Amino acid sequence: MGEESVNAERESESGRGGCVVMDTPERKHQLAPPVSKFEDSPVFNYLNSLSPITSVKSVHITQTFNSLTFSSPPSVFTSPHVSTLRDSRVLRRHQFSDPSNSEFSSSHGDKEDKSGEATDIPHNVEQQQNDNHVDVAGKSSAEPLYETNVAIELPQTSSYECVSPDCAKASHCGLETNCIPELAGSSKELIPYVQIRPGKESIEKEVHLEGPSHIQENKESAGCDWENLFSDEGDLLLFDTPNDSKTLIDPSQRSIEPGMGFCSSLTNDLQNPLAVNAVSADNNSQLECGRDMSVVTDQDILVSQSKPVAGDNGDNVDDEIASNLQRGMRRRCLVFEMVGSRRKRVDDGSNCSSSMLLQSNENTASGDKCVVPLKPASNAPKRRLPGIGLHLNTLAATSVDHKIINHDAFPPGGQPISVCGSAAYFNLSNSQQIVNSDLVVTSSDIDTCPLEDGILNAENAALGSGCMVNEVLDHSSPKKKKRRSDSGGESEACKRCNCKKSKCLKLYCECFAAGVYCVEPCSCQECFNKPIYEDTVLATRKQIESRNPLAFAPKVIRNSDVMIEVGEESSKTPASARHKRGCNCKKSGCLKKYCECYQGGVGCSINCRCEGCKNAFGIKDGSTSTETEVEIEGDAEQEKRAVNRSLQITTVHNDAEQKTSFALPATPLQICGSSIQPFSSKSKKPPRSSLLSIGGSSSGLYGTPRFGKLNSIQPLANIHDRKEEMPEILQRNASPNSGVKSGSPNSKRVSPPQSIGLSPGQRSSRKLILQSIPSFPSLTPKH
DNA sequence: GAGTTTGAAACT
DNA sequence: CAGTTTCAAACTC
Numbered sequence: 001m002g003e004e005s006v007n008a009e010r011e012s013e014s015g016r017g018g019c020v021v022m023d024t025p026e027r028k029h030q031l032a033p034p035v036s037k038f039e040d041s042p043v044f045n046y047l048n049s050l051s052p053i054t055s056v057k058s059v060h061i062t063q064t065f066n067s068l069t070f071s072s073p074p075s076v077f078t079s080p081h082v083s084t085l086r087d088s089r090v091l092r093r094h095q096f097s098d099p100s101n102s103e104f105s106s107s108h109g110d111k112e113d114k115s116g117e118a119t120d121i122p123h124n125v126e127q128q129q130n131d132n133h134v135d136v137a138g139k140s141s142a143e144p145l146y147e148t149n150v151a152i153e154l155p156q157t158s159s160y161e162c163v164s165p166d167c168a169k170a171s172h173c174g175l176e177t178n179c180i181p182e183l184a185g186s187s188k189e190l191i192p193y194v195q196i197r198p199g200k201e202s203i204e205k206e207v208h209l210e211g212p213s214h215i216q217e218n219k220e221s222a223g224c225d226w227e228n229l230f231s232d233e234g235d236l237l238l239f240d241t242p243n244d245s246k247t248l249i250d251p252s253q254r255s256i257e258p259g260m261g262f263c264s265s266l267t268n269d270l271q272n273p274l275a276v277n278a279v280s281a282d283n284n285s286q287l288e289c290g291r292d293m294s295v296v297t298d299q300d301i302l303v304s305q306s307k308p309v310a311g312d313n314g315d316n317v318d319d320e321i322a323s324n325l326q327r328g329m330r331r332r333c334l335v336f337e338m339v340g341s342r343r344k345r346v347d348d349g350s351n352c353s354s355s356m357l358l359q360s361n362e363n364t365a366s367g368d369k370c371v372v373p374l375k376p377a378s379n380a381p382k383r384r385l386p387g388i389g390l391h392l393n394t395l396a397a398t399s400v401d402h403k404i405i406n407h408d409a410f411p412p413g414g415q416p417i418s419v420c421g422s423a424a425y426f427n428l429s430n431s432q433q434i435v436n437s438d439l440v441v442t443s444s445d446i447d448t449c450p451l452e453d454g455i456l457n458a459e460n461a462a463l464g465s466g467c468m469v470n471e472v473l474d475h476s477s478p479k480k481k482k483r484r485s486d487s488g489g490e491s492e493a494c495k496r497c498n499c500k501k502s503k504c505l506k507l508y509c510e511c512f513a514a515g516v517y518c519v520e521p522c523s524c525q526e527c528f529n530k531p532i533y534e535d536t537v538l539a540t541r542k543q544i545e546s547r548n549p550l551a552f553a554p555k556v557i558r559n560s561d562v563m564i565e566v567g568e569e570s571s572k573t574p575a576s577a578r579h580k581r582g583c584n585c586k587k588s589g590c591l592k593k594y595c596e597c598y599q600g601g602v603g604c605s606i607n608c609r610c611e612g613c614k615n616a617f618g619i620k621d622g623s624t625s626t627e628t629e630v631e632i633e634g635d636a637e638q639e640k641r642a643v644n645r646s647l648q649i650t651t652v653h654n655d656a657e658q659k660t661s662f663a664l665p666a667t668p669l670q671i672c673g674s675s676i677q678p679f680s681s682k683s684k685k686p687p688r689s690s691l692l693s694i695g696g697s698s699s700g701l702y703g704t705p706r707f708g709k710l711n712s713i714q715p716l717a718n719i720h721d722r723k724e725e726m727p728e729i730l731q732r733n734a735s736p737n738s739g740v741k742s743g744s745p746n747s748k749r750v751s752p753p754q755s756i757g758l759s760p761g762q763r764s765s766r767k768l769i770l771q772s773i774p775s776f777p778s779l780t781p782k783h
Numbered sequence: 784g785a786g787t788t789t790g791a792a793a794c795t
Numbered sequence: 796c797a798g799t800t801t802c803a804a805a806c807t808c
Contacts, residue, residue: 508792594790787805789806790804795799
């Protein structure tokens with residue numbers, strides 16, 4: 001459990017979703033160079049080596065949890081705790097704008113406790129962390145747990161900040177102070193803190209008397225180290241808390257938003273120990289603070305990192321803000337995942353800290369397109385951008401978003417969720433949301449990516465091909481290019497709609513169908529597909545899903561996916577990829593984009609009812625024009641391979657994708673879709689759901705199914721395959737187009753020019769791969 | 784950019 | 796499930 005919980009926390013931190021995975025590689029790079037003082041510390045080394053992996057783990061973990069919990073969504077929460085907590089925080093934040101209100105915090109704290117396992121787990125983790133920290137202080141052992149702890153600690157470090165609020169109870173503060181001294185040597189920043197703390201220590205000591213104090217202390221100590229480490233490694237952490245970044249970034253915002261202020265104050269405190277102390281004195285909520293703190297700490301850490309230890313915030317802050325603005329676009333796609341995670345957090349237990357987080361989120365989240373808001377990840381993305389974490393990066397919020405967010409902070413509907421990000425709603429759609437969030441985290445989630453399509457797409461887009469990423473980024477780009485231009489792949493994440501009557505609440509709307517919120521580039525009228533209307537969006541989505549669980553599933557399924565899902569049937573549909581439902585073209589001859597199959601770069605299948613099919617990618621009869629579809633039917637082995645791959649991929653998605661992300665809706669959607677796809681075959685649908693069934697509800701919860709897949713898949717997936725895939729995937733990433741093929745070994749078919757690779761399925765695969773890679777090296781195993 | 788075509792989505 | 800309507804993208808000019 002401890003490891004899992006830790007992982008979950010990591011995930012939550014990475015939170016922001018699948019992004020983490022992406023980040024990991026980058027982080028490594030980043031970390032390696034900067035290591036300075038901390039390098040000596042075993043822990044630090046550990047982190048460096050692990051950090052990348054850690055992020056991945058988060059994803060996997062979530063997945064694993066999901067798989068484990070599959071039957072029961074709640075269980076999922078447990079693993080994802082962090083994410084859930086954060087999400088909950090977000091929501092609560094919205095609800096409770098005023099962090100100042102101790103009541104809220106306290107209440108939140110209670111809620112968190114109630115939240116249950118998820119919340120509980122964190123505590124456990126903390127304890128473990130504390131233990132670890134202690135060890136760390138001792139310096140010695142940098143055990144895998146350690147790493148996990150470290151990851152967790154980040155949050156804790158935040159707790160450190162939180163401590164201030166809690167100070168009454170003090171555990172954190174005291175611990176921190178204590179820890180600090182130990183760690184102090186390692187980190188520059190720490191020293192300052194230490195100095196400050198002394199005053200607090202007296203208070204903290206009182207707290208210490210209580211059992212928890214030790215743990216907290218340890219945590220804090222760890223946090224301190226973390227800070228140092230982060231400062232070195234920083235980026236990693238940053239990714240996790242986009243929101244945080246804001247808080248950290250903008251001191252000014254603090255003044256503006258009470259809640260934010262709190263967080264910011266914390267962050268500031270981090271920078272300025274004295275301030276922190278003062279804050280701590282005021283704050284009452286302990287647990288909440290702890291969690292929130294964790295968030296804050298992350299932010300702080302991030303900030304510190306972003307800015308070299310120096311503490312000068314001003315300049316850095318500006319830069320960060322700008323970066324945030326840029327992020328806005330990205331967020332949208334990724335958001336889903338992120339959002340989910342955040343929401344979870346909120347739900348779980350947002351405490352006072354949560355409120356702060358929420359605020360921070362709001363700040364970070366862009367209103368606007370709010371998509372962004374979700375992702376704290378977005379913040380992370382900034383730094384991540386450089387690295388693989390493209391989708392995550394894409395998620396990054398834009399500065400604009402931040403602004404918007406503030407405005408939106410309290411959507412009319414009431415739920416701040418919007419903040420979470422466009423993608424978020426997918427998660428929300430069901431109880432599964434939790435799962436989704438997890439997925440998101442993983443995907444991201446994910447997303448991402450991403451949503452499914454939403455997240456997943458986003459993720460996929462990012463992962464799938466550089467194109468996707470670009471597209472996501474492009475959102476900012478004014479014009480909708482035709483998403484499809486990408487190729488069949490339509491990067492859903494980047495979709496832009498032009499709806500006039502549907503209010504963007506029907507599948508007519510590409511954005512909505514993709515599980516993504518409409519963004520500026522959209523030319524839609526009377527659009528309700530915005531974070532502000534998240535409730536409406538979610539409700540509508542549920543309705544649609546109730547009618548057709550697969551409504552948001554990716555339309556085009558890869559062979560691998562099909563293989564997996566369909567299993568036996570896959571043999572029936574040799575084509576590398578197929579349209580889930582098949583087309584119904586009568587006049588276009590399946591040679592124009594009117595045809596979804598053609599648009600998706602896939603051949604028509606038995607499922608199609610098209611007339612006069614001339615689909616260049618493959619005719620309905622099964623004879624794909626392109627030889628590409630080599631029939632795998634006969635080969636059970638091939639199918640198995642494909643399945644394994646698909647599973648791997650899918651698992652990754654769940655991260656993303658997404659939803660992230662999603663990527664389906666976010667990624668989740670895609671994932672779902674993939675999972676769902678089996679059903680997709682028109683008539684055959686029901687049977688295949690087996691996978692879905694694993695996940696739980698097939699429908700809305702695409703996330704779950706995906707998770708299920710992921711979970712199931714991961715185990716199934718052969719390491720060999722992954723390894724092989726990994727490189728390929730990477731390469732593919734480099735070249736999106738190529739990627740397509742790689743996606744499914746079986747699918748030899750070269751994706752038509754379009755980009756089969758772009759096709760959601762492929763994307764998903766890519767995304768998955770990317771994520772999977774980092775995840776692969778799960779830290780836990782080391783233990 | 785306006786208008787037409789097309790097929791999916793939604794509705795009955 | 797089939798037929799019809801609505802809708803927005805794709806396409807053409």
